[in-house]
Amino acid sequence: MPDPIVIATWPFGKVAAEAALKSLANGDPALDAAIAGAQAVEDDYSCRTSVGFGSLPDRLGRLTLDACVMDGKTLACGAVAGVEHIKHPVALARRVMDRTTHVLLVGEAAKWFALQQGFPLEVPYTSDAIKEWLEKHPDLKQRPGANPPAPCDGASEINIDADHHDTVTVLTRDAKGSLGGACTTSGLAYKLPGRVGDSPIIGAGLYADDLAGAAGGTGVGEEIIRIAGSSYVVELMRGGRSPQEACVRACERVNASAGRRGVHPARVAFLALDPKGNVGAACTAKTNFQYAVGRGGKVELVQAKEIAAGM
Ligand code: SD4
Numbered sequence: 050m051p052d053p054i055v056i057a058t059w060p061f062g063k064v065a066a067e068a069a070l071k072s073l074a075n076g077d078p079a080l081d082a083a084i085a086g087a088q089a090v091e092d093d094y095s096c097r098t099s100v101g102f103g104s105l106p107d108r109l110g111r112l113t114l115d116a117c118v119m120d121g122k123t124l125a126c127g128a129v130a131g132v133e134h135i136k137h138p139v140a141l142a143r144r145v146m147d148r149t150t151h152v153l154l155v156g157e158a159a160k161w162f163a164l165q166q167g168f169p170l171e172v173p174y175t176s177d178a179i180k181e182w183l184e185k186h187p188d189l190k191q192r193p194g195a196n197p198p199a200p201c202d203g204a205s206e207i208n209i210d211a212d213h214h215d216t217v218t219v220l221t222r223d224a225k226g227s228l229g230g231a232c233t234t235s236g237l238a239y240k241l242p243g244r245v246g247d248s249p250i251i252g253a254g255l256y257a258d259d260l261a262g263a264a265g266g267t268g269v270g271e272e273i274i275r276i277a278g279s280s281y282v283v284e285l286m287r288g289g290r291s292p293q294e295a296c297v298r299a300c301e302r303v304n305a306s307a308g309r310r311g312v313h314p315a316r317v318a319f320l321a322l323d324p325k326g327n328v329g330a331a332c333t334a335k336t337n338f339q340y341a342v343g344r345g346g347k348v349e350l351v352q353a354k355e356i357a358a359g360m
Pocket residue numbers: 099209213214215216234235236237245246247248266267268269270271
C-alpha cells in the first residue's frame with residue numbers, strides 16, 4: 050500500500066503538513082487531506098502574513114483571498130479569486146468544484162455563492178494587519194502593480210520581500226496512491242485592487258494528475274502564470290523527469306522568461322510530488338524557499354535548491 054505523503058510550502062507548511070498527515074492517517078482521500086492542511090494555515094494567524102484572515106491587504110486596505118483545489122484522480126477542480134469576508138476560501142473552492150459545473154468564481158459573485166452555500170460573512174482584519182498597513186501605507190503615486198512599500202531588491206518588475214512571502218500550497222498522496230492539491234493565499238501584499246495571481250489559477254499555482262504528478266507554486270504569481278508553472282512541472286514529470294528535475298526546469302524557464310524581457314527574475318518557487326511518492330522543489334535566486342515534507346508520521350523542513358539566472 051502506498052505511504053501517505055504531504056508536502057507544503059514555506060516553514061508554516063509544517064502546520065499544513067501535520068494537519069494533512071493526520072487526515073491521511075484517518076484514511077481520508079488525498080484532496081480532503083490537502084484541504085485540511087491548507088485550512089489549518091488559514092486558521093493559524095500566528096504563522097503567516099499572506100494566507101487567510103489577518104493577512105496584509107491590497108493597496109486600498111481591503112483583504113481579498115484566492116484559493117483552489119484539485120483532485121488528481123478525476124481532474125475535478127474548483128477555485129475562487131478576490132473573495133472578501135470568507136474565512137476559508139479553500140473550502141469555498143471545494144464547493145465550486147463539488148456544487149457547480151464551473152471551475153472559477155470571482156469577487157462579489159463568489160461571495161454570493163458562499164452565502165448561498167451557508168458560509169458566514171466574517172471580519173477579516175486583525176489589529177496587527179491594520180497597524181502594518183497604516184505604517185507602510187502605499188504611496189499611490191508609485192507605478193501601479195509595483196509591490197509597495199518595500200524596495201524590491203533592485204528588480205525592475207514586481208518582486209516580493211522576505212516578510213511578505215507566503216502562500217500555502219499543499220500536495221498529498223493518499224494510501225490508495227491518489228494525488229490531491231490545495232492552495233490558499235491573500236496574494237501579494239499591497240497588490241492593486243482586482244489583481245489575481247497564480248494561486249487560484251489551475252495550471253499556474255496548482256495542478257494534480259494521478260497519471261503524472263502534482264505540482265504547486267509560490268512567489269510572484271505573474272511569473273508563474275507566464276510559464277503556466279504547475280502545469281509545466283506536471284507535464285515534465287509525465288515525460289519522465291523527476292519532481293526535482295521538473296521544478297529546476299520550471300525555475301530555469303522563469304529565469305529565461307525574465308531574460309527575454311530584460312528584467313531580473315522574480316522570486317518564485319515550485320514544489321512537486323510524483324505518483325511514486327518522490328518529492329522535489331526548487332526556487333529562483335534569493336527566494337530562500339523551505340518546504341515541509343510529511344511522511345511516516347514525521348514532518349521535516351527541507352531547503353530548496355536556488356536556481357540562479359544563467360545556469
Ligand atoms: C500570488 N503566488 O498571489 C502568490 C503569492 C505568494 O509567496 O505565493 N507569495 O502571486
